[in-house]
Amino acid sequence: MSIQSVRRAAAILRELGAGHPRLGVTELSDRLGLAKATVYGLLRSLEEDAFVERDLETGKYRLGPALLQLGNAFLDSHEIRARSLLWADSLASRTSEAVRVGVPNGRNVLIVHHVFRPDNTVQILEVGAAIPWHASALGKAVAAFREPPALAELLESPLPRLTGRTLVEPRALQRALETIRREGVAVEDQEAVIGEAEVAAPVFDRAGHPVGAIGVAGPVERLLPEGRSDDAVVAAVKETARGLSRDLGGVRRFARHS
Amino acid sequence: MTDPTGELGGPFVVRWIREAAAAIHEDREYLTQLDAAIGDADHGLNMDRGLAAAVAAVDADPDRSPGELLEAVGTTLVLSVGGAAGPLYGSAVRQMGRALDSQTFDGEGLLVLLRAALEEIQRLGAAQVGDKTMVDALVPAITAFERGLRAGEGLAGASGRARVAAEEGMRSTIPLQARKGRASYLGPRSVGHQDPGATSTAAIISALERAATETTR
Numbered sequence: 001m002s003i004q005s006v007r008r009a010a011a012i013l014r015e016l017g018a019g020h021p022r023l024g025v026t027e028l029s030d031r032l033g034l035a036k037a038t039v040y041g042l043l044r045s046l047e048e049d050a051f052v053e054r055d056l057e058t059g060k061y062r063l064g065p066a067l068l069q070l071g072n073a074f075l076d077s078h079e080i081r082a083r084s085l086l087w088a089d090s091l092a093s094r095t096s097e098a099v100r101v102g103v104p105n106g107r108n109v110l111i112v113h114h115v116f117r118p119d120n121t122v123q124i125l126e127v128g129a130a131i132p133w134h135a136s137a138l139g140k141a142v143a144a145f146r147e148p149p150a151l152a153e154l155l156e157s158p159l160p161r162l163t164g165r166t167l168v169e170p171r172a173l174q175r176a177l178e179t180i181r182r183e184g185v186a187v188e189d190q191e192a193v194i195g196e197a198e199v200a201a202p203v204f205d206r207a208g209h210p211v212g213a214i215g216v217a218g219p220v221e222r223l224l225p226e227g228r229s230d231d232a233v234v235a236a237v238k239e240t241a242r243g244l245s246r247d248l249g250g251v252r253r254f255a256r257h258s
Numbered sequence: 259m260t261d262p263t264g265e266l267g268g269p270f271v272v273r274w275i276r277e278a279a280a281a282i283h284e285d286r287e288y289l290t291q292l293d294a295a296i297g298d299a300d301h302g303l304n305m306d307r308g309l310a311a312a313v314a315a316v317d318a319d320p321d322r323s324p325g326e327l328l329e330a331v332g333t334t335l336v337l338s339v340g341g342a343a344g345p346l347y348g349s350a351v352r353q354m355g356r357a358l359d360s361q362t363f364d365g366e367g368l369l370v371l372l373r374a375a376l377e378e379i380q381r382l383g384a385a386q387v388g389d390k391t392m393v394d395a396l397v398p399a400i401t402a403f404e405r406g407l408r409a410g411e412g413l414a415g416a417s418g419r420a421r422v423a424a425e426e427g428m429r430s431t432i433p434l435q436a437r438k439g440r441a442s443y444l445g446p447r448s449v450g451h452q453d454p455g456a457t458s459t460a461a462i463i464s465a466l467e468r469a470a471t472e473t474t475r
Contacts, residue, residue, distance in 0.1 A: 019435060019449025122299040129443045161384045162438065193440045194342035194383055219340060 008034065009042050013051065013063065022060040075127070078103050080203055080212040081112040083247045088115045088214065091240045095233055097218040098123065100198070102138035103211065104146075105130060107157050109139035117218060134173055135162045137188035137200035141213035144180035145202050151177070166191045185238055186213070187229050190220055197223040199233055201241035204250035211248065214241050265362040266413070270473045271327045272316050277465035279309035285461055295451040296441040301343060305458050308339030308347075324363070328355030328371075342439060343455065346382055346392065350375035365413045372400045387427075389437040390448060392455035399424035399463045417463075417470040424463040428456040 011032055016023060023031070029039045043061055046052040050066035075081055080103060088099040092115040101113035108130035116123045133139030133154060143154055155170040167173045180186045188198045200215025216223065216237055223233065245251070282289070282305045289302030315334040316327050332352025336344050357374040358367070376396050385391040387398075402423035406416025431453035439455075441448040 017446065019446030122294070124296075124298055124440070124444070126440075126444065128445070130445075131443045162442070164380075164382045164384050166384070190345075192443070195340065195345050196342070196440075221340075 005042065008032070008038070009046055009051075012039070012042055012046065013067070016052065016061065016063050022055055022058060022062045024058075024060045028061070071128070075112050078112050078212070079248060080244070084113050084203075084214060084244055087240050087244045087247075088113055091214065091216065091236060092116075092118055094236050095216050097216045097223065097233075099214065100126060100138060100200075100217050101212060101214045102131070102136070102142070102200075104133065104139070104142045107133055107154065109133050109136050109142065109213070111138075112212070131192055132160055132162065134159050134168070135166045135188070135192040137186040137198035137215050137217075138213040140173075140176060140180055140188065141186035141200045141202040141215070142210045144177040144186065145204070145210040162192050163190055163194050165189060185229075185234050186215075187224070189224055189227070195220055199223060199229050199237050201238045203241050203248065204245045206249040206251075208251050211250075214244060265364060266324070266368060266470075266473060267362040268320065268322060268324045268327055270469055271324045271331075272320050273469035273472055274466055275309070275312050275316050275327075275331055277468045278462045279306075279313045281461040281465045282306055282309050282458060285457070289454050289458055292452055292454040292457055296436065296444065296448045297439075297454065298341070300341060301454040301458065304339045304341055304343060305347075308335045308344060311335075311338040323358075323361055325355045325358035325360075328352070328358065331355075342383075343458070346379050346455075349382060350378045353378040365407045365416055368413070369400070369404055369407060372396075372403065376400060383438060385438045388434065390431045390434040390441070390453045390456070391436075391438050392453075392459040394431050394434075394453065395424040395427040395456040395459040395463065398427040399459075412474065414467075414471045414474050417467040421460075421464045421467040424460040428452060428460040431456045 012028060015028060015031055025036055025040050025043065029036045032039065043052055047054060047064070050064040052061045053064040054061055081101060084101045088101060092099040096118060098117040099115040100111050102109040102111050111126045111129045111131070114126045131139060133143055143151055146154070155173060159168045159170070159173070161168050167176055185199060185201050190196060196217065197220040198215045198217040200213045202210040203212045203214060205211045214237070216233055223229065286302035286306040289305060290299050293299050293301035312331045312334045315330045322330070329352050332348045332350070332355055334348070335351060336348030338344070339347060353374045354371040357371055376393070379385070379393060379396065383391065385393045387394055399420040403416045403420040406419040411419070429452065432451065433449065435446055436442045436448040436453070
C-alpha cells in the first residue's frame with residue numbers, strides 16, 4: 001500500500017524536474033489533475049523541508065536545495081565513488097582524456113564520477129547521467145562479469161538503438177561480452193553517441209561482484225585510432241580498475257571466467 | 259519532371275559550400291550558445307572550422323566534377339569538424355558525392371542527393387523525426403523540396419520551400435526532449451532548447467536556396 005500524499009508529492013518533484021524549471025500552482029494542478037488547494041498544501045509542506053522553493057518574483061515553484069544534498073548523499077552511498085576520486089584523476093592525466101566511473105542501475109549504468117579531459121575545453125558534467133548498459137563500455141564491463149541469471153535478465157530486457165552502431169542483438173552482445181571476459185576490458189565504438197568512444201574495465205568488491213567500472217571516454221579518432229584501442233590506454237584502464245578493486249577489498253575474477 | 263530553368267553542376271556545388279560556410283560563420287556564436295545548454299559548446303566553432311576547410315578543399319581544384327567536389331567536402335568535414343557533427347555531415351556529403359556520377363544534374367537529381375544524405379545520417383545515427391536532431395530539419399526540407407518540384411515551381415521555388423520547412427523543423431525541436439546523442443541521457447535538460455544540429459542543418463538548407471537562386475537566375 002502506498003500513501004497517496006507521498007505519491008503526489010513525488011509527482012510534483014518529478015514534474016518540476018522534467019524540464020519545466022518553474023511551475024505555478026495552477027500549471028501543476030493542470031498537469032497532475034489535482035485540485036489547486038491540494039497542490040498548494042503539498043508545495044507548502046515540501047517548501048518547509050527545502051525540497052521546493054518559491055521564486056519571489058514570479059511566485060512559481062522550482063526544485064529546492066535539499067535535493068542536491070540528497071543527491072550528493074546518494075552518490076556518496078556508492079563506496080566505489082569515494083574510492084575512485086584519486087584513481088580517476090590520475091587516469092585522466094595519464095591518458096589526457098576524460099574519465100567516468102559508473103555503477104549498474106537496472107538497465108542503465110549510472111555515472112557517479114566524471115573527471116574532465118585535462119585540456120581546458122568546455123565540457124559538460126555527466127554525473128547523474130543514466131546510459132543504457134549495452135551502449136556503454138562501463139555497462140558492458142560490469143555486465144560481462146555478472147552472475148548468469150542477472151546477465152540473462154539484462155539480455156532479455158529491451159535493448160534500444162542509440163546509434164547505428166549500438167549492439168541490439170542479444171547474440172551479438174553475448175559475443176562482445178565473451179571478448180570482454182577474456183580481455184578484461186570493454187570497448188565502446190560510437191554505440192551511445194556518434195563520434196565518441198570509451199574503454200572501460202570492471203571494478204570488484206570483497207565478494208568478487210562487479211560493483212561498477214571505470215573508463216576513459218573521448219573522441220573516437222583519438223581513443224580508437226585505426227578502429228582499435230591503444231595498448232597504452234587499455235593497460236592504464238586495467239591497472240586503474242585493479243587498483244580501485246584492491247582499495248575496495250575486491251578480488252579479480254577474470255581467471256574464474258576464462 | 260526536369261528543372262526548366264537550368265542545369266546544376268560543379269559551380270553550383272562550389273556556390274552551395276561557400277554560402278553554407280558564410281551562413282555557419284555568421285551563426286557560429288549562436289550555434290555555440292545553443293550547444294552550451296546541452297552539449298560541449300563547440301558546435302559553432304567546429305562547424306565554422308570545418309566549412310572553412312571545405313571551402314579551401316573545393317577551391318584547391320574547383321573544376322572537378324560535382325561528385326568529386328562533394329566527396330572532397332565530405333572527407334574534409336569528417337576530418338576537421340569533430341564531435342558527432344563531423345562524422346554525420348561529412349559522411350552524408352560524401353554519400354551525396356558517391357551518388358552522383360554525371361557532370362550535370364537537375365532538381366530531380368538534387369532530390370536524389372538529398373535523400374542519399376538523409377539515408378546516411380539515419381544509418382549512422384538511427385534518428386527519427388522527433389528525436390531532436392538534424393533529422394528534424396532535414397526530413398521536412400526534403401519533403402517540401404519534392405513537393406515544390408512536383409508543383410512545377412522549379413529549383414529556386416522548391417529550395418525556397420525546403421528552407422521554410424527546415425526552419426519550421428528546427429523550431430519544432432525546442433519543446434522536445436532529446437532521444438539521441440549525449441543530451442538524451444543527461445535527462446530533461448534539453449527541453450526548451452533548440453537543437454544545435456537541426457539549427458546548422460537549417461542554415462545549410464538556406465545556403466542551398468541561395469546557391470540555387472543564383473544558379474538559376
